[in-house]
Amino acid sequence: MEDWSECLDVAVQIARRAGQVVACAAQQEKRVSSKSTPTDLVTETDHQVEELIISTLRHRFPSHRFIGEESSAAGVKCELTDSPTWIIDPIDGTCNFVHRYDLRLHVLFMVTQMYSSVPNTRSFSHSFPMVAVSIGFAVRKELEFGVIYHCSDGTLYTARRGHGAFCNGARLQVSRERDVSKALILTEIGAKRDPATLDIFLGNMRKMLSAPTHGVRIIGSSTLALCHIASGAAEAYYQYGLHCWDIAAAAVIIREAGGCVIDTSGGALDLMSRRVVAAGTREIADYIVKQLQPINYGRDDSD
Ligand code: IPD
CATH class of the missing domain: 3.30.540.10 (Fructose-1,6-Bisphosphatase, subunit A, domain 1)
Incomplete structure (x- = not known):
């Protein structure tokens, strides 16, 4: 092998x-x-x-x-x-x-x-x-x-x-925090800026802020934000609109650091689905999954 x-x-x-x-x-x-x-x-x-x-x-x-x-x-x-x-x-x-x-x-x-x-x-x-x-x-x-x-x-x-x-x-070791009120959450905006998409994006962010969490950050790089989950610098990440090349390497790094990387529906990660939730603990990932309203970006592997 x-x-x-x-x-x-x-x-x-x-x-x-x-x-x-x-x-x-x-x-x-x-x-x-x-x-x-x-x-x-x-x-x-x-x-x-x-x-x-x-x-x-x-x-x-x-x-x-x-x-x-x-x-x-x-x-x-x-x-x-x-x-x-x-x-x-x-x-x-x-x-x-x-x-x-x-x-x-x-x-x-x-x-x-x-x-x-x-x-x-x-x-x-x-x-x-x-x-x-x-x-x-x-x-x-x-x-x-x-x-x-x-x-x-x-x-x-x-x-x-x-x-x-x-x-x-x-x-690397992810954060073991399970209480979302003590979590720092990362996300990225994605490329779509039409009013309907922005309403959902801002609604999702509002839910994250009003949990309340410690805060929400956008750093402009999905892969490095995901590395912050692997290192324990932040507790969770979610995004609609990223691509398989933003998730692939980072997903292995987070899992090997003890974290979970799943679909925004709560199911298994689908690399081509352009959506992800990653967290140090399953409890925080599940909380985020329950809050999110989906944004449809299509799939990386659709023609
Ligand atoms: C993008 C960045 C951005 C995120 C996008 C990514 P690129 O990658 O990570 O922060 O919002 O979803 O596709 O275009 O800089 O390689």
């Missing part, structure tokens, strides 16, 4: 390499365009990094299959079969990546500072740092391992089914 550890080692190497490409590109000018909606952003770096990851892996594992965010956006069928399949998000948090501090503005700012008495307190660190590379791997539709590389600070999250979850080599 394969243990896929060789594949995991390669995934770690390529995630680090890809993350360095993203970190360099973050300091440069970007060409930004949109995909499914005006808020669903993509840059040339998303394409370049996905090509780097897939071509490297395909060369090494020619019989494997690939699902990638940008390939799917370009029309490649998003299909999970029994074959070994890599599920890739080259840049999760593209909107954060796009809003990084612009070098040209910095130069302009420095010049104006030379003639000003106000001290310069800005630096290249002005940015939304939540940007990650995510690589999941499934065989016979079962998730085997996940690797998430935080491009801004170099943190590496890894997990292999049955072998625990780690952050920079240190074991």
